[in-house]
Structure formats: structure tokens, C-alpha cells
Amino acid sequence: MEDFALIEVAESLVDAAPPLLINEINRGHRFDAFGYPVGWERQGNAAHGIIGLVNAAGAIQLNGDADGFPIRAGFSGGPVWDRLAGGIVGIVTGNAADPLHDPRIGFMLPIGAFLKRWSGGSSDRLVRKFDHVEFQALLGELDGPESEARAAAYLGRLLPVFRDAGDDPVARYWIYQALGNVGGSRAGAILHSAAVTETHDFAQFGAMEALEILGRTG
Structure with a gap:
């Protein structure tokens, strides 16, 4: 998360909408990812698909639909919207290492990682110890x-x-x-x-x- 930044607004926004950030990953839910894919004349497009499993790096797999935009360069940093939950659940971090073989696979960082930093990194959870x-x-x-x-x-x-x-x-x-x-x-x-x-x-x-x-x- 070294290449992300949180920006604090100095003054209250007039008629600001409440934040729709969800610290919960629902595998199998439909998602929409928004970005500016490289190579397309009309900028500002969406990829759609199903939220998948977490990988060893802590990123959540995004399984894109075959009939929509692939998650490619230009989507990174964009929000991922969970249709059923009605909120943003993550931020796109990239796509599969070999897009020629996995053109519809992308990854997101769960929003919970940002919410933890947003609160100053404080947590009342404990490390599970084994013996x-x-x-x-x-x-x-x-x-x-x-x-x-x-x-x-x-x-x-x-x-x-x-x-x-x-x-x-x-x-x-x-x-x-x-x-x-x-x-x-x-x-x-x-x-x-x-x-x-x-x-x-x-x-x-x-x-x-x-x-x-x-x-x-x-």
C-alpha cells in the first residue's frame, strides 16, 4: 500500500453524500469496476463480473464477464462497486500476470485495508496465538x-x-x-x-x- 494516499478534506463539503465504503468481501457478488482503459477512444468505462477468492498477497480476484471490458491498464486505482451490497468494496490494483491467457482476471485491494489506515491504524483485534x-x-x-x-x-x-x-x-x-x-x-x-x-x-x-x-x- 506504499503507492496509495489518503487525502483529508480541510473543510466540510456542502450537501456531501455519505461515504459508501464497505469493509466486507462477499464472494460471488456481482461487481462493477470503473476506469479509463488504454486504447479506447471514449474514456470512462466499466468492467463487470463476479468477486472471487483472496490470493496469497491479500488481493481479491475479480472474474470479469466475457462480454464486457477486461480489467486492463487504465483501471488501476479505480473503485470496485458491489451491486448487492450497494457500496465500494475495493480498489483495482492490476490484472493477471499473463493477460493473453487470463484477459478477464483482475485484482483489487479490499477497502478494509484503507479503513484501517484511515482510523490511524488502531485496532482492537488480537493476533491469534498457537502452541x-x-x-x-x-x-x-x-x-x-x-x-x-x-x-x-x-x-x-x-x-x-x-x-x-x-x-x-x-x-x-x-x-x-x-x-x-x-x-x-x-x-x-x-x-x-x-x-x-x-x-x-x-x-x-x-x-x-x-x-x-x-x-x-x-
């Missing part, structure tokens, strides 16, 4: 061959990052994803707590996604 005792308690919850088999594929990669996850939001993201697949009441309690207390938006999104997984498998 060996908690990990062993999770293993002790596994009951029966079906749950053990389901957990085996995830716990193998979970263990190496478990101890250091407190300082790494990406590691916490994958831990939450694993917990969603492991299941159980203890995993559910951790995920519900993380969805509220996580300090990092990427890791918090992982916890919320994992709760959806837990709901489907549980």
Missing part, C-alpha cells in the same frame, strides 16, 4: 478413521508452521483452512474466534472461508 498444547488438543479430537483420513492431508503441512503462525498471516491463513477441513468443536471455536479477532485481513478471510468449509463438512 503445541493446542495442536495436541486438536489431534485428540479426531475420532474414527473417516475424520483421521480427512485430517491427514492437512495436518501434515499444518504442523511445520503451527509454532510460528503468530507472526505470519499467510501461515495463519493456511492453518485456518486446514482447521476447516479437520472439523470438530475445538477447530470451530478457534475459527469463530479468529474471524473476529484476527489482525490481518488476509488471515481473517481465511478463517471466514474455513468456517464455510466447516459448515459444509460438519
Whole structure:
């Protein structure tokens, strides 16, 4: 976020409309992205599509419609409007690394990252801490061959990052994803707590996604 700036208006605006900024990402919602795509004579156009998943860098994938403008040079920095939520949920940051193969894929930075800076960076959320005792308690919850088999594929990669996850939001993201697949009441309690207390938006999104997984498998 080093190339973004927040501007504070010195005086109150007359008849100013209330800000429509939404600190919530709704996967599957329809979006409109506004920009000035390079190469088009008439400037000021919109791309449309569906809001997708978060990537490892914390950006949200935008899946553009086949019959609309692709998210290309000229859209960066423009707002992303969530039609169902009725507000701005992010700012376009770029498109796929290889637009020849993925011409309709773009990315946005969620507006929550800006709202956090807007408030001076203050937060009452806490970093989720993990320890060996908690990990062993999770293993002790596994009951029966079906749950053990389901957990085996995830716990193998979970263990190496478990101890250091407190300082790494990406590691916490994958831990939450694993917990969603492991299941159980203890995993559910951790995920519900993380969805509220996580300090990092990427890791918090992982916890919320994992709760959806837990709901489907549980």
C-alpha cells in the first residue's frame, strides 16, 4: 500500500453524500469496476463480473464477464462497486500476470485495508496465538478413521508452521483452512474466534472461508 494516499478534506463539503465504503468481501457478488482503459477512444468505462477468492498477497480476484471490458491498464486505482451490497468494496490494483491467457482476471485491494489506515491504524483485534498444547488438543479430537483420513492431508503441512503462525498471516491463513477441513468443536471455536479477532485481513478471510468449509463438512 506504499503507492496509495489518503487525502483529508480541510473543510466540510456542502450537501456531501455519505461515504459508501464497505469493509466486507462477499464472494460471488456481482461487481462493477470503473476506469479509463488504454486504447479506447471514449474514456470512462466499466468492467463487470463476479468477486472471487483472496490470493496469497491479500488481493481479491475479480472474474470479469466475457462480454464486457477486461480489467486492463487504465483501471488501476479505480473503485470496485458491489451491486448487492450497494457500496465500494475495493480498489483495482492490476490484472493477471499473463493477460493473453487470463484477459478477464483482475485484482483489487479490499477497502478494509484503507479503513484501517484511515482510523490511524488502531485496532482492537488480537493476533491469534498457537502452541503445541493446542495442536495436541486438536489431534485428540479426531475420532474414527473417516475424520483421521480427512485430517491427514492437512495436518501434515499444518504442523511445520503451527509454532510460528503468530507472526505470519499467510501461515495463519493456511492453518485456518486446514482447521476447516479437520472439523470438530475445538477447530470451530478457534475459527469463530479468529474471524473476529484476527489482525490481518488476509488471515481473517481465511478463517471466514474455513468456517464455510466447516459448515459444509460438519
